[in-house]
Amino acid sequence: MTDISPEMWAKVPAAEKVAPIAPPAPTYGQEVRRRLWANKPAVVSIVFIILLVIAAFFGPYFSPHTYYKQDLKLANIPPFFETYAVTDGAGETTRFFLNASNFNLYEVDAEGNMLGLLRGGRKEMIKKSQPYEFGDQTLTLDYSKLPVRLLLEDGSEVRPSGWSWNKTYLFGTDQLGRDILVRQLYGAQISLTVAFVATLVNFFIGVFYGGIAGYMGGKVDAVMMRFVEIISTIPLTLYVVLLMVVFDSGLLSIIVAIGSVFWVDMARIVRGQILSLKSQDYVAAARTMGASPARILTRHLLPNSIGPIIVTLTMLIPSAIFIESFMSFIGLGVTPPLASWGSLTSEAVETLRAYPHQLFFPAAAISLTMFAFNFLGDGLRDALDPRVGR
Amino acid sequence: MFTYILNRLGMMLVTLWAIVTLTFFLMHAVPGGPFVSERMLAPEIAAALNAKYGLNLPIWEQYLNYLGRILTFDLGPSFKYPGVSINSMIAAGLPVTLQTGLLAVICVVALGVPLGVIAALNRNRWPDTTVMFIATLGVAIPSYVIATVSIYVFALRLGWVPTFGLDDWRGYFLPVFALSGFWISFVSRLTRSSLLETLEQDYMVTARAKGLRKGQILFKHGLRNSLLPVVTVLGPVVANLITGSFVIEQIFALPGIGRQFVLSITNRDYTAIMGITIFYAAILMVMILIVDLLYVWLDPRIKLTKAAA
Numbered sequence: 052m053t054d055i056s057p058e059m060w061a062k063v064p065a066a067e068k069v070a071p072i073a074p075p076a077p078t079y080g081q082e083v084r085r086r087l088w089a090n091k092p093a094v095v096s097i098v099f100i101i102l103l104v105i106a107a108f109f110g111p112y113f114s115p116h117t118y119y120k121q122d123l124k125l126a127n128i129p130p131f132f133e134t135y136a137v138t139d140g141a142g143e144t145t146r147f148f149l150n151a152s153n154f155n156l157y158e159v160d161a162e163g164n165m166l167g168l169l170r171g172g173r174k175e176m177i178k179k180s181q182p183y184e185f186g187d188q189t190l191t192l193d194y195s196k197l198p199v200r201l202l203l204e205d206g207s208e209v210r211p212s213g214w215s216w217n218k219t220y221l222f223g224t225d226q227l228g229r230d231i232l233v234r235q236l237y238g239a240q241i242s243l244t245v246a247f248v249a250t251l252v253n254f255f256i257g258v259f260y261g262g263i264a265g266y267m268g269g270k271v272d273a274v275m276m277r278f279v280e281i282i283s284t285i286p287l288t289l290y291v292v293l294l295m296v297v298f299d300s301g302l303l304s305i306i307v308a309i310g311s312v313f314w315v316d317m318a319r320i321v322r323g324q325i326l327s328l329k330s331q332d333y334v335a336a337a338r339t340m341g342a343s344p345a346r347i348l349t350r351h352l353l354p355n356s357i358g359p360i361i362v363t364l365t366m367l368i369p370s371a372i373f374i375e376s377f378m379s380f381i382g383l384g385v386t387p388p389l390a391s392w393g394s395l396t397s398e399a400v401e402t403l404r405a406y407p408h409q410l411f412f413p414a415a416a417i418s419l420t421m422f423a424f425n426f427l428g429d430g431l432r433d434a435l436d437p438r439v440g441r
Numbered sequence: 442m443f444t445y446i447l448n449r450l451g452m453m454l455v456t457l458w459a460i461v462t463l464t465f466f467l468m469h470a471v472p473g474g475p476f477v478s479e480r481m482l483a484p485e486i487a488a489a490l491n492a493k494y495g496l497n498l499p500i501w502e503q504y505l506n507y508l509g510r511i512l513t514f515d516l517g518p519s520f521k522y523p524g525v526s527i528n529s530m531i532a533a534g535l536p537v538t539l540q541t542g543l544l545a546v547i548c549v550v551a552l553g554v555p556l557g558v559i560a561a562l563n564r565n566r567w568p569d570t571t572v573m574f575i576a577t578l579g580v581a582i583p584s585y586v587i588a589t590v591s592i593y594v595f596a597l598r599l600g601w602v603p604t605f606g607l608d609d610w611r612g613y614f615l616p617v618f619a620l621s622g623f624w625i626s627f628v629s630r631l632t633r634s635s636l637l638e639t640l641e642q643d644y645m646v647t648a649r650a651k652g653l654r655k656g657q658i659l660f661k662h663g664l665r666n667s668l669l670p671v672v673t674v675l676g677p678v679v680a681n682l683i684t685g686s687f688v689i690e691q692i693f694a695l696p697g698i699g700r701q702f703v704l705s706i707t708n709r710d711y712t713a714i715m716g717i718t719i720f721y722a723a724i725l726m727v728m729i730l731i732v733d734l735l736y737v738w739l740d741p742r743i744k745l746t747k748a749a750a
Binding site: 280281289292293294296297373376377380381382383396397399400403404407410414417418421422425 | 582
């Protein structure tokens with residue numbers, strides 16, 4: 052011991068004392084966030100949902116069109132078209148496109164902005180043709196044989212000059228000449244409102260119903276769960292249909308109808324969680340300290356079962372969107388001229404043969420949204436589950 | 442076993458009674474009543490109609506009458522189509538709905554399970570990713586979108602199948618496909634994850650160590666154990682196929698019960714709505730009971746009495 056020099060016994064400055072061995076252990080919240088951010092589909096879904104909400108609630112303000120204004124002269128306009136051009140003797144060029152499903156010509160400018168319906172001469176019913184005057188040029192629309200042909204006086208056929216996107220109606224118009232893009236955005240607004248509000252209602256009813264049943268246990272639990280069992284024996288869609296028939300269609304009633312029925316899954320899951328949590332020591336401790344059942348439930352039990360609750364919530368939203376569109380599709384949803392994705396789809400089905408583009412946009416919107424919520428739900432479930440490998 | 446079935450049947454009766462009561466009072470809460478339409482009826486005629494259908498009686502008496510009729514399996518007359526009973530409506534639509542529904546269930550099992558098995562056995566290789574990609578599509582796309590898009594592609598563009606109706610055997614393809622699309626995807630995902638879990642069990646290792654043949658390991662030890670969750674979802678599958686048929690029968694113009702139901706909703710034919718709802722509920726409960734019994738038969742570890750408690 053004597054060969055240790057005195058300076059070796061000197062105090063080490065405080066800062067050097069603890070050598071950092073590992074970074075601080077991440078909290079549960081940080082861990083969940085990290086796992087969620089590592090999940091690419093879930094992140095893309097979050098971004099998509101945020102963009103969708105922004106577009107749905109602010110998009111319509113940036114459009115010159117409204118969801119209810121009709122213009123029958125400009126009905127069933129496609130979102131993109133082949134432009135034709137005719138130059139008359141005075142050197143003036145008219146650009147237009149042909150709607151091959153209703154045999155109308157629409158004037159457009161070089162950029163693809165709609166200028167209006169071109170008025171033709173008298174239709175010749177027997178020859179199935181219609182003349183159009185462009186200055187001194189006469190163009191004949193010949194629809195006796197399909198595909199439709201456009202013939203000049205000398206018998207030569209006018210050829211399209213190329214595809215162009217419709218700048219006035221980006222998604223085209225529907226059968227009443229309403230802008231599909233704006234209707235779609237309004238539809239998104241309605242579908243999302245229904246989904247979020249109904250889910251919120253389900254959340255409150257389900258969490259408290261399940262929480263009370265699980266915490267009380269015994270007779271109360273048996274009676275409450277018997278009631279849930281009765282409700283869930285027949286598919287919930289049937290209840291919603293019944294309620295919608297009684298309430299009459301409308302935004303509020305569809306929210307009430309969905310909100311009053313779909314909480315049973317949530318109630319089951321919360322009850323299961325509470326049942327497994329209520330025998331934990333910290334609940335006994337809280338009870339010993341005289342906490343009221345309400346306090347134990349809201350401050351101790353529910354926060355600890357938040358993971359499954361959130362996952363169920365994200366899964367409820369797409370099913371609410373789905374039910375809403377399903378109801379609107381069979382004619383029980385929002386009242387016209389309001390639009391929702393379901394009613395847009397069912398309107399588009401009527402004109403499917405001639406104008407498939409009208410179906411494409413709402414169908415794509417609803418499918419993408421369902422994707423996004425499904426991926427987000429899967430991602431959240433993986434992220435919130437501590438057992439999944441890190 | 443016997444007491445369990447009796448118990449379940451009793452429970453079903455209670456549920457049915459609850460549904461009958463609920464629908465009855467809901468329908469009577471609707472403002473208007475069945476004979477209010479744009480065309481005003483003379484008060485004498487309205488009174489005679491009300492008397493004919495027993496609507497002039499006090500509501501509890503109407504309720505008791507209705508309950509009594511349901512006990513004798515009589516769902517009453519349609520208010521919108523004079524002389525047509527709900528029973529005959531259902532009888533006319535049932536064969537169509539049953540045919541498409543049954544074909545859809547067969548499709549779900551016959552396609553969903555093998556696809557899931559293929560995916561699980563080729564984990565993270567191309568068959569797996571392909572199946573899972575299609576299954577994700579199938580879960581996210583609503584059935585009516587599948588139906589309309591497939592009409593456009595296969596019936597209008599390619600002309601392989603008729604656009605509507607069941608006159609031709611090819612007419613079954615699209616409705617059954619649209620009806621079962623979601624559940625094929627769901628079942629294949631379920632089979633895949635459940636089989637993957639089973640494959641890691643100790644008894645699978647034991648079976649392999651014993652030198653059993655591959656097919657025997659897969660079918661006898663793997664598949665039989667991993668199919669149990671699939672059997673559990675079959676009850677909800679049947680339930681959802683039936684509600685799914687509202688839209689599908691509407692789109693494909695199939696004269697089934699689902700279309701009848703949607704029609705009665707648009708016609709506000711209240712007795713028809715009530716009758717068909719009750720019929721659906723009854724059918725579904727029987728189906729779920731059958732599935733539960735099937736479950737016990739497949740998995741001897743499950744005790745019915747415990748499940749009933």
